[in-house]
Amino acid sequence: xxxIIVRLLLTLFIMGAGxxxxxxxxxxxxxxxxxxxxxxxxxxxxxxxxxxxxxxxxTAHGVVTWISLVQVDPGHEQPxxxxxxxxxxxxxxxxxxxxxxxxxxxxxxxxxxxxxxxVISAVDRETGHVMTSPFVxxxxxxxxxxxxxxxxxxxFGVPVLVLGMIAWRRYRRSTAV
Amino acid sequence: MNPITLIAxxxxxxLLMSGRGLAWLLALxxxxxxxxxxxxSNTELSLLxxxxxxxxxxxxxxxxxxxxxxxLGSDAVAGERERGSLMxxxxxxxxxxQIVFGKMGGQIAGWVVMYLLxxxxxxxxxxxxxxxxxxxxxxxxxxxxxxxxxxxLGIALSARLRSVRSALLTSLITLMxxxxxxxxxxxxxxxxxxxxxxxxNPFSAAVNTFDSVVIDSQPISMQLTRLSIALVWLVLTxxxxxxxxxxxxx
Numbered sequence: 226x227x228x229i230i231v232r233l234l235l236t237l238f239i240m241g242a243g244x245x246x247x248x249x250x251x252x253x254x255x256x257x258x259x260x261x262x263x264x265x266x267x268x269x270x271x272x273x274x275x276x277x278x279x280x281x282x283x284t285a286h287g288v289v290t291w292i293s294l295v296q297v298d299p300g301h302e303q304p305x306x307x308x309x310x311x312x313x314x315x316x317x318x319x320x321x322x323x324x325x326x327x328x329x330x331x332x333x334x335x336x337x338x339x340x341x342x343x344v345i346s347a348v349d350r351e352t353g354h355v356m357t358s359p360f361v362x363x364x365x366x367x368x369x370x371x372x373x374x375x376x377x378x379x380x381f382g383v384p385v386l387v388l389g390m391i392a393w394r395r396y397r398r399s400t401a402v
Numbered sequence: 403m404n405p406i407t408l409i410a411x412x413x414x415x416x417l418l419m420s421g422r423g424l425a426w427l428l429a430l431x432x433x434x435x436x437x438x439x440x441x442x443s444n445t446e447l448s449l450l451x452x453x454x455x456x457x458x459x460x461x462x463x464x465x466x467x468x469x470x471x472x473x474l475g476s477d478a479v480a481g482e483r484e485r486g487s488l489m490x491x492x493x494x495x496x497x498x499x500q501i502v503f504g505k506m507g508g509q510i511a512g513w514v515v516m517y518l519l520x521x522x523x524x525x526x527x528x529x530x531x532x533x534x535x536x537x538x539x540x541x542x543x544x545x546x547x548x549x550x551x552x553x554x555l556g557i558a559l560s561a562r563l564r565s566v567r568s569a570l571l572t573s574l575i576t577l578m579x580x581x582x583x584x585x586x587x588x589x590x591x592x593x594x595x596x597x598x599x600x601x602x603n604p605f606s607a608a609v610n611t612f613d614s615v616v617i618d619s620q621p622i623s624m625q626l627t628r629l630s631i632a633l634v635w636l637v638l639t640x641x642x643x644x645x646x647x648x649x650x651x652x
Binding site: 369370371372373375376377378379380381382383384386387388390391394 | 419420424425427428431432434435436438439441442451452455519522523525526527529
């Protein structure tokens with residue numbers, strides 16, 4: 226029994242020592258760029274600025290930071306596939322020394338209208354949990370995907386133009402005879 | 403005047419200069435207009451779908467161009483035979499390849515007009531401006547060999563099958579088969595057979611390039627294999643058409 230208790234304590238000590246080597250936690254800030262449009266609409270670009278800092282006393286290894294976007298419209302709550310939204314989905318940092326900061330910009334093209342919440346998350350190799358930034362919410366205004374102002378003149382104008390050409394050919398032929 | 407130019411001018415004139423001949427152009431513009439108006443009425447499209455709309459219009463233009471090409475190609479030789487004008491054409495001092503390329507001259511004129519007619523529609527639906535220049539460029543770059551290849555195929559079948567109806571039916575079935583990726587979508591083509599079919603199908607090459615360039619903004623370096631497939635298709639069908647004309651029985 227004693228042996229088991231000693232082994233258990235030893236295991237806990239080793240695990241504790243392992244965690245002690247990891248960075249306690251990373252500090253992640255997130256803020257929208259000041260140059261962002263105040264009322265963005267579909268097609269606009271937004272940029273978010275984040276600072277990932279290691280405030281602890283231990284070096285963080287293999288830090289991976291990524292952006293997540295969630296749609297929060299009532300009834301349409303869902304994570305957004307960033308394939309078409311964001312140019313940078315993840316940023317890696319091999320070593321983050323104590324006190325070291327990394328600035329990352331996250332440009333984003335607004336694809337669909339709605340209310341959204343963006344957050345930056347990070348993990349390092351040793352820490353066993355995800356560290357996240359505060360949320361930033363934004364609203365994307367709808368922009369018509371196909372503009373009737375462009376389509377209607379073309380949709381009605383081109384057939385009329387072709388009809389005009391046919392009529393002109395017929396007129397020319399009849400006057401020639 | 404070069405015999406090819408002579409035949410091409412006659413074919414092109416029948417297609418574009420006569421009042422009745424222009425009816426196909428009117429039909430084409432109506433189809434494109436209806437498609438565009440249907441897109442206006444859809445308010446649920448996201449910005450991403452704007453690129454998909456442009457992609458859809460590009461696919462439609464290529465399909466309509468191929469349809470025009472197979473109809474004209476099927477009529478090119480068998481139609482002359484049925485109208486009794488094949489013999490004078492064969493007695494003229496022109497080689498089979500000159501006849502084929504002359505007939506293709508008319509098809510090229512038809513495709514050029516169709517392409518130009520489609521540009522206002524591509525511009526109108528591409529309101530976001532995402533990859534619009536690329537759309538216009540790649541429609542010409544990939545649409546042309548695919549469409550003209552169907553024209554050569556139509557001429558070849560027209561020479562071999564000796565009947566407009568048979569040539570047209572066979573060409574249309576081939577067109578439907580090769581254009582199926584436009585209807586099936588990428589997910590249904592993930593099987594081994596689907597991937598093999600995609601790898602050799604010139605229509606898939608064009609459609610996948612439109613997708614890659616307009617929706618995914620990928621560069622031309624990623625399209626070179628597909629471009630070579632479209633060009634091989636054009637060369638093979640041209641050779642098939644010339645051989646069919648040479649071996650044609652009077």
